[in-house]
Amino acid sequence: MCGIVGYIGNKRAVKILFNGLKRLEYRGYDSSGIAVINDKLERFRSVGKINELLQKVNKIKILGNIGIAHTRWATHGKPSNENSHPHFDCANNFAVVHNGIIENYQELKNELLTENHKFTSETDTEVVAHLLEKYYKETTNFFEAAKLTFKRLIGSFALCIISKYEPNKIICCREGSPLVLGLGKSENFVASDILALLPYTRNMIFLDEKEIAVISADKIEVFDFNGVKHTKAITEINWDAILAEKKEYKHYMLKEIFEQPDVIFETIDNKLDEENYNIIFNHLNLTNDYFKSINKVYIVACGTAWHAGLIGKYYLEEFCNMYVEAAIASEFRYRNVPISKNDLIIVISQSGETADSLAALRKAKKLGAKSLAVCNVRGSTLTREADGVIYTNAGPEIGVASTKAFTTQVTVMYLLSLYIAKIKNTISDDKYKNYIDELLLIPNKIREILEDYNSLKDLSLTFHNFKNFLYLGRHFNYPIALEGALKLKEISYIHAEGYASGEMKHGPIALITEEMPVVIIAVKSFISEKVISNLQEVKARDGITIVITNEDVDIPDDLIDYKIILPDTIEPLSPLLSVIPLQVLAYQIADFLGCDVDQPRNLAKSVTVE
Numbered sequence: 139m140c141g142i143v144g145y146i147g148n149k150r151a152v153k154i155l156f157n158g159l160k161r162l163e164y165r166g167y168d169s170s171g172i173a174v175i176n177d178k179l180e181r182f183r184s185v186g187k188i189n190e191l192l193q194k195v196n197k198i199k200i201l202g203n204i205g206i207a208h209t210r211w212a213t214h215g216k217p218s219n220e221n222s223h224p225h226f227d228c229a230n231n232f233a234v235v236h237n238g239i240i241e242n243y244q245e246l247k248n249e250l251l252t253e254n255h256k257f258t259s260e261t262d263t264e265v266v267a268h269l270l271e272k273y274y275k276e277t278t279n280f281f282e283a284a285k286l287t288f289k290r291l292i293g294s295f296a297l298c299i300i301s302k303y304e305p306n307k308i309i310c311c312r313e314g315s316p317l318v319l320g321l322g323k324s325e326n327f328v329a330s331d332i333l334a335l336l337p338y339t340r341n342m343i344f345l346d347e348k349e350i351a352v353i354s355a356d357k358i359e360v361f362d363f364n365g366v367k368h369t370k371a372i373t374e375i376n377w378d379a380i381l382a383e384k385k386e387y388k389h390y391m392l393k394e395i396f397e398q399p400d401v402i403f404e405t406i407d408n409k410l411d412e413e414n415y416n417i418i419f420n421h422l423n424l425t426n427d428y429f430k431s432i433n434k435v436y437i438v439a440c441g442t443a444w445h446a447g448l449i450g451k452y453y454l455e456e457f458c459n460m461y462v463e464a465a466i467a468s469e470f471r472y473r474n475v476p477i478s479k480n481d482l483i484i485v486i487s488q489s490g491e492t493a494d495s496l497a498a499l500r501k502a503k504k505l506g507a508k509s510l511a512v513c514n515v516r517g518s519t520l521t522r523e524a525d526g527v528i529y530t531n532a533g534p535e536i537g538v539a540s541t542k543a544f545t546t547q548v549t550v551m552y553l554l555s556l557y558i559a560k561i562k563n564t565i566s567d568d569k570y571k572n573y574i575d576e577l578l579l580i581p582n583k584i585r586e587i588l589e590d591y592n593s594l595k596d597l598s599l600t601f602h603n604f605k606n607f608l609y610l611g612r613h614f615n616y617p618i619a620l621e622g623a624l625k626l627k628e629i630s631y632i633h634a635e636g637y638a639s640g641e642m643k644h645g646p647i648a649l650i651t652e653e654m655p656v657v658i659i660a661v662k663s664f665i666s667e668k669v670i671s672n673l674q675e676v677k678a679r680d681g682i683t684i685v686i687t688n689e690d691v692d693i694p695d696d697l698i699d700y701k702i703i704l705p706d707t708i709e710p711l712s713p714l715l716s717v718i719p720l721q722v723l724a725y726q727i728a729d730f731l732g733c734d735v736d737q738p739r740n741l742a743k744s745v746t747v748e
């Protein structure tokens with residue numbers, strides 16, 4: 139989705155803005171732009187990659203110590219120079235960048251057109267620049283004009299504005315779309331994502347809903363939309379900027395796949411007192427009595443995070459004997475779900491900014507449910523709005539295709555389920571300890587799988603020109619079939635479907651021919667026999683089978699065309715191993731096809747609009 143960076147201080151703004159934009163590239167975008175003030179307000183915009191904008195800008199040495207920049211992911215109007223941000227008013231006195239959607243823009247535009255404002259783009263954002271122009275004429279004050287403008291807007295927006303009238307400040311506001319302010323020495327920053335600011339400062343202020351910030355080089359002031367001043371806490375971010383670098387890896391996604399053993403270990407280590415087998419969640423804010431009284435659990439998320447939620451559902455049912463639904467957030471938010479105060483909503487999200495997931499959280503809270511966030515980004519909206527938080531310790535995930543965020547989410551759901559099971563007394567002590575011991579072995583087992591990275595290349599090469607794939611899995615590994623298919627389609631653009639193996643004969647079996655590779659997860663399980671029957675059904679129709687299994691699962695050789703052997707583990711932990719070769723397969727195929735792995739077409743890392 140769109141990205142925002144703003145800078146004011148004693149350095150050349152352009153350089154800092156470009157660095158910031160580069161660090162936001164991973165979010166997905168189709169055009170970019172920048173505006174700075176020296177004597178005049180200057181603007182440069184370009185369709186395509188940031189480097190194209192950089193080439194334009196590099197031709198002229200642009201001075202100026204204040205500026206704003208933007209990467210745009212088109213919503214209103216196709217990617218073009220005219221539609222790229224920043225947007226200007228008629229007289230080029232205001233420059234505006236915007237993330238989100240202004241829902242009442244057409245109504246505002248009609249009003250402004252009757253007042254003779256001239257529009258140059260198809261965007262919703264441009265109305266903001268013209269409203270500022272209108273209200274500045276009435277108030278001759280940038281802050282007053284901004285307040286009046288923000289009050290007219292309906293929708294979700296993070297806005298950042300500079301003006302030639304008062305070139306010593308940036309004004310920004312947040313409603314429904316995140317903004318973070320960075321504090322420096324004689325310089326300050328603003329961005330839609332902390333990653334853009336990490337090279338410059340660790341001290342951040344998170345804007346809350348309906349807050350306005352006035353940023354100058356030596357101070358930051360925050361107000362509500364009526365101009366009442368707010369006192370804000372400064373948060374120190376611990377993420378090391380180095381963690382977000384690509385190092386020797388060809389792509390961030392590859393680096394993140396290889397980081398999984400470490401970040402899973404970190405996620406466990408952070409929450410486990412190994413000596414006493416105690417699981418400790420520092421920000422849970424939910425009592426043991428509450429856990430004993432829960433009626434129903436809703437796990438709500440989108441995309442890959444929803445797949446982690448589905449595995450969480452199996453864990454909670456299996457270990458805690460609870461009634462659990464794993465729902466897609468975009469559906470949940472509009473359903474008439476009977477929620478009560480004895481229900482718990484668990485929202486899983488890497489970014490903590492996904493619009494649908496936040497809407498689901500707000501809905502459930504309004505209906506009285508308690509809430510828990512499983513999230514990777516400290517300070518994100520989700521972590522601030524949920525009653526309790528369990529952090530995944532994945533570190534910054536830059537690749538659009540989620541990998542290490544997923545496996546750490548599954549790890550957290552496993553730990554949470556064991557934690558609740560202990561409270562509810564639904565698990566024996568021996569089993570509980572054994573389940574923890576087995577979890578501690580997982581990072582090394584993933585390392586073992588990744589040692590075979592190069593040998594998986596032959597398989598990827600064999601299959602990279604196929605047009606369709608089917609992924610099948612059962613029970614704990616049904617969500618892995620969905621995840622494997624999602625990984626392949628999002629980065630290689632190959633059509634792939636994930637199914638519960640048992641569903642195959644209810645429809646997808648019609649697709650099976652000698653041109654259909656079928657990836658089947660057939661790990662050691664109490665229902666291995668059933669999966670072997672599914673394999674038989676595929677082979678009987680000449681399908682090509684790629685089987686992910688364990689050494690001692692007895693599958694007749696003639697049912698297997700290609701085999702990937704995983705280390706043994708207990709069945710509930712098998713998804714943490716079976717997903718690894720599927721991530722690698724998707725990555726290698728996409729790389730063979732020459733796809734832009736880290737920034738696949740049409741996709742955004744953090745989906746902050748509905």
Ligand code: M6R
Binds near residue numbers: 440441
């Ligand atoms: O930030 P979130 O975890 O809330 O994001 C949810 C999905 O948008 C995300 O998992 C998406 O499906 C990824 N591209 C999958 O790789």
